[in-house]
Amino acid sequence: xxxxxETLKGHHLRTTTCREDVLSTFISKKNALSHGDLEGxxxxxxxxxxIYRTLKTFLEKGIIHKVLDDEGLRYALCSHNCSEEQxxxxxxxxxCNECGETNCLENLHIPPVQLPLGYQPQNFNLLIQGTCxxxx
Amino acid sequence: xxxxxETLKGHHLRTTTCREDVLSTFISKKNALSHGDLEGxxxxxxxxxxIYRTLKTFLEKGIIHKVLDDEGLRYALCSHNCSEEQxxxxxxxxxCNECGETNCLENLHIPPVQLPLGYQPQNFNLLIQGTCxxxx
DNA sequence: AAATATCTTGCAACACAGTTGCAAAAAAGG
DNA sequence: CCTTTTTTGCAACTGTGTTGCAAGATATTT
Numbered sequence: 001x002x003x004x005x006e007t008l009k010g011h012h013l014r015t016t017t018c019r020e021d022v023l024s025t026f027i028s029k030k031n032a033l034s035h036g037d038l039e040g041x042x043x044x045x046x047x048x049x050x051i052y053r054t055l056k057t058f059l060e061k062g063i064i065h066k067v068l069d070d071e072g073l074r075y076a077l078c079s080h081n082c083s084e085e086q087x088x089x090x091x092x093x094x095x096c097n098e099c100g101e102t103n104c105l106e107n108l109h110i111p112p113v114q115l116p117l118g119y120q121p122q123n124f125n126l127l128i129q130g131t132c133x134x135x136x
Numbered sequence: 137x138x139x140x141x142e143t144l145k146g147h148h149l150r151t152t153t154c155r156e157d158v159l160s161t162f163i164s165k166k167n168a169l170s171h172g173d174l175e176g177x178x179x180x181x182x183x184x185x186x187i188y189r190t191l192k193t194f195l196e197k198g199i200i201h202k203v204l205d206d207e208g209l210r211y212a213l214c215s216h217n218c219s220e221e222q223x224x225x226x227x228x229x230x231x232c233n234e235c236g237e238t239n240c241l242e243n244l245h246i247p248p249v250q251l252p253l254g255y256q257p258q259n260f261n262l263l264i265q266g267t268c269x270x271x272x
Numbered sequence: 273a274a275a276t277a278t279c280t281t282g283c284a285a286c287a288c289a290g291t292t293g294c295a296a297a298a299a300a301g302g
Numbered sequence: 303c304c305t306t307t308t309t310t311g312c313a314a315c316t317g318t319g320t321t322g323c324a325a326g327a328t329a330t331t332t
Contacts, residue, residue: 014278014279014280014327014328014329015328016279016280016281016327016328018280018281019280035318035319036317036318046281046282047281047282047283048282048318048319049281049282049283049319049320049321050280050281050282052318052319052320053280053281053320054280057280066206068204068205068206068263069204070202070204072318073318092249094251094255094257097258105251105252108249108250108251108252110249110262111247111248111249112247113228113244113246113247113262113264114244115230115241115244115264116241116244116269117269118268118269118272119230119264119266119267119268119269119272120266120267120268120272121230121264121265121266122233122265122266122267123264123265123266124262124263124264125262125263125264125265126246126249126260126261126262126263127204127260127261127262127263128249128251128255128257128259128260128261129257129258129259129261130255130256130257130258130259131255131256131258132254132255132256133252133253133254133255136254136255136256150298150299150300150307150308150309151299152298152299152308152309152310154309154310155309171289171290172288172289182310182311183310183311183312184289184290184311185290185291185292185310185311185312186309186310186311188289188290188291189291189309189310190309193309208289209289273332274331274332275330275331275332276329276330276331276332277328277329277330277331278327278328278329278330279326279327279328279329280325280326280327280328281324281325281326281327282323282324282325282326283322283323283324283325284321284322284323285320285321285322286319286320286321286322287318287319287320287321288317288318288319288320289316289317289318289319290315290316290317290318291314291315291316291317292313292314292315292316293312293313293314293315294311294312294313295310295311295312296309296310296311296312297308297309297310297311298307298308298309298310299306299307299308299309300305300306300307300308301304301305301306301307302303302304302305302306
């Protein structure tokens with residue numbers, strides 16, 4: 001796939017098979033992935049450390065972003081074009097307690113919150129847990 | 137302090153010095169604490185493992201709840217009375233990027249979000265990152 | 273197409289976070 | 303104060319994430 005190379009080049013990264021494979025895994029599975037998920041999928045081909053470093057690089061370059069929940073750290077593709085300079089992530093993540101999948105709800109915004117005086121917000125991150133349509 | 141014993145008994149827990157100390161640390165420092173924070177404060181008196189187990193017990197009994205941010209797991213007191221059966225945590229956490237402290241914004245509610253069809257929400261968790269009044 | 277500079281990978285080793293089993297010690301209740 | 307039940311400390315272990323370094327791969331220049 002040439003689109004993978006394009007995406008990597010667009011973020012000023014050399015194309016390597018590991019980066020292509022990690023990126024393509026994020027694209028094919030659409031939900032948020034942990035390092036462990038990726039190691040499970042690609043661990044026979046690449047070293048643990050390389051996958052960690054790939055994730056770190058992708059984070060820095062704005063290809064993926066962190067997704068938090070109560071049982072660990074995951075990563076998901078940035079939908080709106082992020083770059084090294086600017087990340088825009090005021091979106092909502094939904095974690096299903098049945099199947100355990102976490103997904104970004106792309107088209108929703110976090111409603112405005114009236115903060116007490118003196119608080120300067122920069123970033124909003126809403127995690128909703130419950131049951132997803134597939135498990136409902 | 138007898139209030140500590142009362143709180144523990146109210147959640148069906150035996151009073152031990154470790155539990156009293158952990159609870160009183162949560163009460164005196166008002167912000168969210170990590171295991172490491174508690175180990176730093178009490179580690180000379182109690183074993184690492186004991187602190188882990190105390191946190192786990194407090195979680196189960198509804199004395200504290202998890203607080204997530206992009207660099208790890210923290211815990212904070214439940215303000216509204218939680219029990220083993222029911223936790224109610226639709227509140228907002230604010231993490232200051234300057235001082236690193238995370239606090240619960242007690243009196244705020246998360247505004248309602250219109251979810252797509254099929255999503256059954258059970259729990260809302262909003263993390264706002266920015267600058268807090270002290271660092272502003 | 274080969275040579276160079278630069279970046280990426282794998283390996284080993286390490287630091288830190290969290291868990292489990294078990295025997296000894298402490299709490300609650302009679 | 304004796305018994306039951308829970309909690310603690312210790313040792314050992316698993317899992318997660320990082321760092322240094324030499325070897326390999328990528329991009330670039332000629």
